[in-house]
Amino acid sequence: xxxxxxxxxxxxxxxxxxxxxxxxxxxxxxxxxxxxxxxxxxxxxxxxxxxxxxxxxxxxxxxxxxxxxxxxxxxxxxxxxxxxxxxxxxxxxxxxxxxxxxxxxxxxxxxxxxxxxxxxxxxxxxxxxxxxxxxxxxxxxxxxxxxxxxxxxxxxxxxxxxxxxxxxxxxxxxxxxxxxxxxxxxxxxxxxxxxxx
Amino acid sequence: xxxxxxxxxxxxxxxxxxxxxxxxxxxxxxxxxxxxxxxxxxxxxxxxxxxxxxxxxxxxxxxxxxxxxxxxxxxxxxxxxxxxxxxxxxxxxxxxxxxxxxxxxxxxxxxxxxxxxxxxxxxxxxxxxxxxxxxxxxxxxxxxxxxxxxxxxxxxxxxxxxxxxxxxxxxxxxxxxxxxxxxxxxxxxxxxxxxxxxxxxxxxxxxxxxxxxxxxxxxxxxxxxxxxxxxxxxxxxxxxxxxxxxxxxxxxxxxxxxxxxxxxxxxxxxxxxxxxxxxxxxxxxxxxxxxxxxxxxxxxxxxxxxxxxxxxxxxxxxxxxxxxxxxxxxxxxxxxxxxxxxxxxxxxxxxxxxxxxxxxxxxxxxxxxxxxxxxxxxxxxxxxxxxxxxxxxxxxxxxxxxxxxxxxxxxxxxxxxxxxxxxxxxxxxxxxxxxxxxxxxxxxxxxxxxxxxxxxxxxxxxxxxxxxxxxxxxxxxxxxxxxxxxxxxxxxxxxxxxxxxxxxxxxxxxxxxxxxxxxxxxxxxxxxxxxxxxxxxxxxxxxxxxxxxxxxxxxxxx
Numbered sequence: 001x002x003x004x005x006x007x008x009x010x011x012x013x014x015x016x017x018x019x020x021x022x023x024x025x026x027x028x029x030x031x032x033x034x035x036x037x038x039x040x041x042x043x044x045x046x047x048x049x050x051x052x053x054x055x056x057x058x059x060x061x062x063x064x065x066x067x068x069x070x071x072x073x074x075x076x077x078x079x080x081x082x083x084x085x086x087x088x089x090x091x092x093x094x095x096x097x098x099x100x101x102x103x104x105x106x107x108x109x110x111x112x113x114x115x116x117x118x119x120x121x122x123x124x125x126x127x128x129x130x131x132x133x134x135x136x137x138x139x140x141x142x143x144x145x146x147x148x149x150x151x152x153x154x155x156x157x158x159x160x161x162x163x164x165x166x167x168x169x170x171x172x173x174x175x176x177x178x179x180x181x182x183x184x185x186x187x188x189x190x191x192x193x194x195x196x197x
Numbered sequence: 198x199x200x201x202x203x204x205x206x207x208x209x210x211x212x213x214x215x216x217x218x219x220x221x222x223x224x225x226x227x228x229x230x231x232x233x234x235x236x237x238x239x240x241x242x243x244x245x246x247x248x249x250x251x252x253x254x255x256x257x258x259x260x261x262x263x264x265x266x267x268x269x270x271x272x273x274x275x276x277x278x279x280x281x282x283x284x285x286x287x288x289x290x291x292x293x294x295x296x297x298x299x300x301x302x303x304x305x306x307x308x309x310x311x312x313x314x315x316x317x318x319x320x321x322x323x324x325x326x327x328x329x330x331x332x333x334x335x336x337x338x339x340x341x342x343x344x345x346x347x348x349x350x351x352x353x354x355x356x357x358x359x360x361x362x363x364x365x366x367x368x369x370x371x372x373x374x375x376x377x378x379x380x381x382x383x384x385x386x387x388x389x390x391x392x393x394x395x396x397x398x399x400x401x402x403x404x405x406x407x408x409x410x411x412x413x414x415x416x417x418x419x420x421x422x423x424x425x426x427x428x429x430x431x432x433x434x435x436x437x438x439x440x441x442x443x444x445x446x447x448x449x450x451x452x453x454x455x456x457x458x459x460x461x462x463x464x465x466x467x468x469x470x471x472x473x474x475x476x477x478x479x480x481x482x483x484x485x486x487x488x489x490x491x492x493x494x495x496x497x498x499x500x501x502x503x504x505x506x507x508x509x510x511x512x513x514x515x516x517x518x519x520x521x522x523x524x525x526x527x528x529x530x531x532x533x534x535x536x537x538x539x540x541x542x543x544x545x546x547x548x549x550x551x552x553x554x555x556x557x558x559x560x561x562x563x564x565x566x567x568x569x570x571x572x573x574x575x576x577x578x579x580x581x582x583x584x585x586x587x588x589x590x591x592x593x594x595x596x597x598x599x600x601x602x603x604x605x606x607x608x609x610x611x612x613x614x615x616x617x618x619x620x621x622x623x624x625x626x627x628x629x630x631x632x633x634x635x636x637x638x639x640x641x642x643x644x645x646x647x648x649x650x651x652x653x654x655x656x657x658x659x660x661x662x663x664x665x666x667x668x669x670x671x672x673x674x675x676x677x678x679x680x681x682x683x684x685x686x687x688x689x690x691x692x693x694x695x696x697x698x699x700x701x702x703x704x705x706x707x708x709x710x711x712x713x714x715x716x717x718x719x720x721x722x723x724x725x726x727x728x729x730x731x732x733x734x735x736x737x738x739x740x741x742x743x744x745x746x747x748x749x750x751x752x753x754x755x
Contacts, residue, residue, distance in 0.1 A: 019309040019393040026385035030419045037427035037457060041442060050448045125439030128448050135434060 017169070024173045028180045031143070035184050038139055039191050042132040046196050049127035058120040061193045065108035066185070069144075072101035073182040076151075076175040084172070086165040092158025095171070098178065099151040102144055109141050133192060140188050143181045150174045227311035228726055229296050232318045234622060236293025237615075239322055240286050246329070247281035248689065250274045252682050255646070259679035261667035268663040272346035273365075275661055277328070279349030280369060284376045285325045287469040287603065290611055292317075292383045295411040295472065297622065299387055301717035302405045304396025304735065306728050309389035317383040324375035331368035345369035348661065350462060351432075353443030353454040358436055367436065374429045377422050384418035387411055396716075398735035402496075405715045405738075406489065409496050410475030413503040414468040420507060421468070425461035428454060452517055459510035466602060467506040471499060473610035474541055477563050480617050481545050483713045484560035485552030488751075491544045492738060498537035498544075505534045515586045524583045531581035538574055542567065557711075558632030562613030565640050569605025573598060576651070591661075594654025600647045612639070612692070619696070620710045624722040625703030631695040635688050642684025649677045714739035 079094030113134075116122045124134045154171055157163035163171070214222075223231060254274050257265045266274065296314065300307055308314050335343040345365045347355050356366050391404070391412045404412075432454070434440035441447035443454045482489040489495065511519060511527040519527075545567060554560065576598040580586050589595060612635070619627050653674045658665065665671060709718040719741050720729050737743055737751035 019389045022389035022392045023310060023313075023385055026388050026419055030381050030385065030423045032423075033420050034423035034427050037424045038431075041431065041453065044450070044453065045448075048448050124434065125441070128441055131434075131440040131442055131447075131449070135431065135440070139430075 038136040045128040045132050049129045056197045065105040068101040069105040072098045076178045080172040080175040084168040096155045147178050227315045229308045233293045233297025236289045240289040243285040247278050250278040255679040255682045271663045273344040276345050291472045305394040308386045310386050313382050317379040320379035324372045328372035335365040353451040377426045384415040387415040396732050403738045406478035407475035410471045413499050414471050417503050421461045421464040428457035459513045463510040464506040473607040476610040476614040480559045480563050484555045485549045487552040490547035495544050498540045501537040515583045516590045528583045559613040559617035561636045562609050566609035573601035592654040593650045593658045596660050597650035620706030621722045626706050627699045635691045638688035642681045645681025646678050649674050714742045
């Protein structure tokens with residue numbers, strides 16, 4: 001590690017410290033195009049279900065979950081910034097709040113799915129709405145879960161004193177990922193709950 | 198390092214490495230050079246397997262009414278051949294060379310994320326093994342066939358449970374998905390490396406063209422491969438959870454699969470081809486003893502191809518009935534992409550023009566490439582004309598076209614690259630005499646096989662047919678097509694023999710056997726694990742020229 005650090009300073013032509021960021025941007029682009037295809041499929045099949053239940057009958061806009069998730073982007077940014085200043089304790093707290101807000105969102109999705117499946121009888125095989133709804137929302141939810149795992153690890157590291165100011169860039173990358181998950185939700189919300197209804 | 202007993206430590210230090218220790222080193226390595234070598238070697242192994250599958254098909258088609266393999270086996274052969282050649286040969290060749298060369302060419306010690314790189318390689322290798330395991334395991338509990346038989350683009354609704362029961366199609370789906378995951382990781386790695394790990398003075402405008410091509414196709418990969426993965430997830434959901442994405446019975450759309458597949462599939466051709474252009478752009482100047490002609494236009498053309506390639510996919514679907522607006526759009530975008538590609542051909546010709554050309558094996562392959570790839574481009578423009586495509590779609594004309602692209606284009610360039618960089622990788626030269634035999638036999642065999650296929654296509658022979666009656670006028674052409682195969686097999690064998698023999702007895706290469714100008718030749722052959730003792734400082738596009746000719750550096754002329 002020392003050697004690599006020394007190299008980076010005297011090779012210094014290009015900023016090596018940007019490689020984590022470049023990698024995260026690459027990942028976000030790839031994930032973005034993965035989501036884009038599910039979004040296109042959903043848009044393409046709006047109104048083409050041969051039988052009900054239709055989205056306007058069963059879908060409610062998840063207001064609380066959306067507010068929590070959007071707010072969690074701000075708290076994630078605050079957490080990353082606190083660590084960059086060297087304030088590990090505060091950073092850990094903000095990340096914990098972020099994870100909590102994400103968990104509320106996820107609980108909302110779980111509740112929605114429970115009602116859809118057991119009350120309304122919509123499964124992935126019911127009609128085209130079910131076919132496109134569950135994979136798109138589920139893909140997003142699985143990304144929330146991955147984000148929660150990363151945030152949870154950061155919280156554990158902060159609580160045990162492993163997390164230090166030198167890790168600021170890595171935590172910032174976690175926050176970038178979280179912002180991406182958040183941004184995708186805005187698209188999903190628009191496509192599924194606003195246009196799709 | 199903690200060792201349990203001092204005797205063991207001394208024993209380890211004195212005894213030479215055992216075979217097992219060697220293997221262990223290769224398995225746990227994160228060195229971009231070793232991973233690059235493993236990529237290319239596995240790709241060559243899959244190349245031989247997929248080539249043998251093709252040879253069996255040609256044997257079956259050599260004469261009307263033959264029954265050398267059963268019809269269902271024939272379907273498996275062309276599916277496995279196509280899938281392997283694209284996902285297990287083309288992609289790992291491109292990313293293997295990229296792996297090896299990009300850090301060396303930009304003066305870095307490794308890729309940005311070495312462990313991600315190792316992950317990418319191993320997941321690719323196991324994806325390839327999974328695909329081939331289908332020959333044994335695909336039968337499963339259903340007894341409904343072994344390897345996948347749905348064609349390499351696996352059109353819906355053929356892939357639905359009703360038409361392909363059992364698990365053969367799932368082997369295709371999952372192994373290609375996994376290979377895609379590895380490729381996406383490596384693409385992220387190469388983008389991050391070229392953008393952030395360059396040596397001092399190695400500006401974007403001084404990067405070797407090959408690095409530019411790798412940057413372009415890696416960026417493209419990030420846009421095109423995830424959509425295929427998404428479509429494959431949908432197919433998985435259709436097959437296992439009863440979703441209806443591609444199920445026309447429930448209102449789903451089979452054409453949507455085509456759009457998703459070709460949104461990946463067509464740019465993918467450029468992902469494979471453009472690094473081939475990169476090889477040629479590195480080899481031609483060195484063997485013409487001239488600076489590459491029009492560096493800036495070559496880079497611009499590369500990036501332009503990368504951009505336009507994202508909007509040409511539906512020219513694979515002219516016969517689907519998309520309507521004249523879409524047909525026109527995709528016909529025009531396809532013709533448009535011929536412009537930057539044509540520019541490149543002129544760049545290479547102008548580089549050779551007036552040069553002191555040395556016809557060593559890499560250059561021979563590049564010259565063959567120029568002819569073959571030009572043919573491929575011209576038939577490509579023909580097929581971009583929608584009404585012409587309606588006549589010839591799904592015929593052997595199309596088969597001839599894309600084999601000219603991928604063999605005449607990518608593989609001739611790759612063979613040239615193997616001869617060019619083998620000395621750097623191993624420290625030994627490949628035999629020039631065997632190289633010439635390889636080149637000429639392959640050129641003759643390749644043209645016997647694939648030039649004639651154009652004619653069969655024009656005479657109306659559809660692709661993927663298992664056999665044909667004797668009264669169509671195709672038999673002579675098919676025989677000639679098949680006769681070209683043994684020549685290509687012999688040529689490939691010569692390459693294998695050349696590699697094996699030269700590894701032990703090849704002439705020592707030295708650091709810079711071709712008197713080249715890019716940074717990989719500035720270090721030893723093979724390079725040490727840290728690549729460069731001191732990271733070089735770059736002042737022009739030909740850093741090694743500057744080192745050799747301090748009195749006449751390149752910088753002022755650029």
